[in-house]
Amino acid sequence: MDFIRLVVLYGLFTYVSAIEPFSTFGAIGTAVLAGLYTVYGPVKCQFKECCTSTWINLNSTALQDELQSKLYGQHLVTDVIIKHLKAHMMKDPSKALTLSFHGGTGTGKNYVSKIIAESIYKQGMRSKYVHLISSTKEFPHKDMVPLYKDKLRDLIETSVKECPQSLFIFDEIDKMPPGLIDTIKPYLDFYEQLGGTDYRKATFLFLSNTAGDAISKHVLSNWLNREDIELKEMEHIISKATINTKTSGMYHSDIIYKHMITAYVPFLPMERRHIKECIKDVLVAQNYYKRKDIPEEDVRKIANQLNYFPSNEEIFSVTGCKRVPEKVSYVMETDED
The missing domain is CATH 3.40.50.300 (P-loop containing nucleotide triphosphate hydrolases)
Structure with missing residues (x-):
């Protein structure tokens, strides 16, 4: 329905302009343009991002x-x-x-x-x-x-x-x-x-x-x-x-x-137990396993590839989860070989 109205308004604008382009534009032409904006604005925002609640809304x-x-x-x-x-x-x-x-x-x-x-x-x-x-x-x-x-x-x-x-x-x-x-x-x-x-x-x-x-x-x-x-x-x-x-x-x-x-x-700095959860997410995301089927041994091997601090206790990961994807790829590809 909005598309039909748009076509009608455009046709009216073209017709009016052809008859008397200068004198009529000030009155009818302005009204037609306003109508075009009223119809086209909402239609455009259905397909193209706009600053409206359709596109911006906290979930x-x-x-x-x-x-x-x-x-x-x-x-x-x-x-x-x-x-x-x-x-x-x-x-x-x-x-x-x-x-x-x-x-x-x-x-x-x-x-x-x-x-x-x-x-x-x-x-x-x-x-x-x-x-x-x-x-x-x-x-x-x-x-x-x-x-x-x-x-x-x-x-x-x-x-x-x-x-x-x-x-x-x-x-x-x-x-x-x-x-x-x-x-x-x-x-x-x-x-x-x-x-x-x-x-x-x-x-x-x-x-x-x-x-x-x-x-x-x-x-x-x-x-x-x-x-x-x-x-x-x-x-x-x-x-x-x-x-x-x-x-x-x-x-x-x-x-x-x-x-x-x-x-x-x-x-906060991430402990080994937190790193293991990141490893599981990456293993699933990279299609190595479904989460319920992930072997703990693979998770342990990947976690051991990362560095931890303090050096005498190795509680926290030096790089958090940042290097987990590359370590997952390294360990899993090595195991496949």
Whole structure:
């Protein structure tokens, strides 16, 4: 029915223009164009991504299921992510949601970012409203900070004007040139409008290895009571380490001093038992086994290919689950030979 209306409106516009193109365009032509937009707009958004609830809508159930079933050893992550996203997406937020992920390599920071994108955007990480910014790729030269600041402002302002519910993922923010991150401070504040644009519905994720050592040290001291570690104590450890680490992109940042971070999210070092669960997921994903048929011996052999710390006890994986896929391929292909 919408297609028929579109054809009729287009025909009317063509007919009117042919009779008296200039005088009639102002009255009837404008009305026809308005009709075309009214019909074509919704039709277009059925097939092409738009900034509407059809394409952007938090599926909190899917988010919770993914985090609980696929994220290992991170009991502090699931609750804080779900609660803050639900509060931000389902209400009128007072400021942009800003979550700062901290932890060592392979503990799940990028993985959780991907889960978040897929639970909100129909197109997931491929959505044109999801912006992944790699600090090492986009900001490699410390002497070009003024240029980078303009580039960053333009990206955020252009993106949010197009879609208020834009998501910005800053990977390896600890490698960002000092001072650059404060460029985005105004967009994280409580302003109802900034230059005519409301930035409060946007979401910012900061991914960093900063404070990874401090997190690991604290978890090692509380290893036997790992599940009793609370978010509040970890947030204090993270914020202190982040603002005082000279090599961090957040060193003495106003974003921290002015309390622009909604929550610091700690990703704890992963134990061998957590690594084994990652190994099982990869074995299934690479079609070596169905999960119920996975031999424990294969899991053990793959887990032994990874390095652990501290050296005298070998409790935590040095690289988390990051190197699991390549170790799975190595061990399984070797066994087949």
